[in-house]
Amino acid sequence: FTYRLNTLRQVFWHKEEAAPPARPAALLRWDEVPEDFVECFILSGYRRLHCSAQECLASVLQPTNETLNFWTHFIPLLLFLSRFGRLLLLRGAGDVPFHHPALLPLWCYASGVLLTFAMSCTAHLFSCLSPRLRAAFFYLDYASISYYGFASTVAYSYYLLPGLSLLDAGVLSRYVMACPIMLESLIFDLRTRNPTLFVYFYRRYFWLLVAAFFNVSKIPERIQPGLFDIVGHSHQLFHIFTFLSIYDQVHYVEDGLAEFLKAAPAAPTYLGTVGYMLLLTVCLAVVVRRFLNVADLCKQD
Template sequence: MPAGVADQGQSPPNAASPQSPPRPPPRRAAPLLRWDEVPDDFVECFILSGYRRLQCTALECLVSVLQPTNETLNFWTHFIPLLLFASKFCRLLLLRGVGDLPFHHPFLLPLWCYASGVLLTFAMSCTAHVFSCLSLRLRAAFFYLDYASISYYGFGSTVAYYYYLLPGLSLLEPRALSRYLQQRLGWHVDCSAPIALYSALLLPVAFLLAVACTVACCKSRSEWCTYPFAIRTFVFAMPLSMACPIMLESLLFDLKGHNPTLFVYFYRRYFWLLVAAFFNVSKIPERIQPGLFDIIGHSHQLFHIFTFLSIYDQMFYVEEGLRHFLQEPPPASPTFTGTVGYMVLLVLCLVLVIKRFLNVPEFCKQD
């Protein structure tokens, strides 16, 4: 620069003036990657693009829910239902209660177990899909927690069934079942012993099943597993077998006549679950046109939507069962040990399972 310019107090063209400091360039969103630019553990079948980079910060993960990635709608299809169910349970348990009972009444303990399972499932799914690109180890940890929350929800549903729905079924009345078999089928058999055994073993068997399902889902993330989505879909469906008496009630007795709400919503719930399982296993529509549904419309988003619909219908007949329960309470009232105690013990067992898998390199890849 010529000396005369500096002597006159003029600043160089590129220098910042004291009154207007330079502004940093606007921060752009991290570019999205293709399937061959991310670790194998990140790649989803037939999803070719829209992947976030590994080692994102927590802030970048949060910002990504407002950007078009292949995880964006995975988050929103569970976050919106989370808000809806949180509002529903808040009205039932806290604001006005059910049957004018206070929130801490023993009759509401099974509903608390069920509510915690529903909300935890949606919350953990949202967390896993948002923060899955922090690191490989954290990705595995979040999805292990996601599997555990689904098992927790399945057991919570069984607790609600056990106290609110099963006592009102004719199937569990030994004299009614025996009379039906004798008059309609010609069987002369006393079913009181098997029914009593079923009632005694229902919660312990459902507890063991929840732990076993979590173990199977965690193992499905290993490299030797050929059909992980089929395995996860199957084990997710296993806790539904605890509602088998409701199905038998509809076949042997007039469930549609004396409890139409349970009949309609129960079977519609299972229809939604079958549709959700179909999309989760088949990987349709992205299997038909890879790359077209990377951001919007792929199978996991549809799986989330139909899963929400199934739980939404389940909520109707659980609430209806609670109303019948409050009208004619059974001799055995829900206890803290038989409801919340079971749930706390299940949490401890699931934590031990997840900790075990996180310590095995085969099931938890390092960064």
């Protein structure tokens, strides 16, 4: 009996070692995943819940409904890394070294852009690890968008607001400060003074409107549910037009930097740039932690 048992064990171990690697799990339909994981009008292409990190990484090369959500932000992330690397590290901003105070707002802005794309990639890639991690990643994704918005304001305040022709930024009301660059363009004829910047400025807002349209309307998958599950659904289009809007924004931030370096009215300080960004980071971390503590999803793990 012992001899036969050992023989069976050897045969079993041999088969286990010779077995081919496990095939990726089949994709699921909308009614096979938790309700919170279902996207409107997306009927198939869902990854199973509780995938391993290795399975999540492998899924970027598989046709799931998250694959292009990842790539439409990962490729722009690489493009912006290259662009900001040239500006900040390879003297793309002129003869100013990377540690010069004049570049502090650009460092803040670059960190906001890169963090937004990196966090979105992470959220879409690892959203099927667990309900708690999915919630955490997407809360951090939303927080990174807030970080980017504030970082853009820091760059505007130093590189673009000082260049206003007639408008004194110090006397603007709190309601008008929300769109100072728009006022500069409308009131002081940006088309005549800087035609190239005019194109980038208005084209950016056109891309934002198109991105918002796709994000809200859920077109085209609303028209033909199931047809655009893998390629062409609204969130992928939202990503593409968001990238185009930020790409145009970088142009006029860079143009503002060039003008700022010619005659800087006041050198940026660490407290007024990096200090504010660190304070915002702490505040966002507290908010995200609180949301995770009260979210029902956290209790499902």
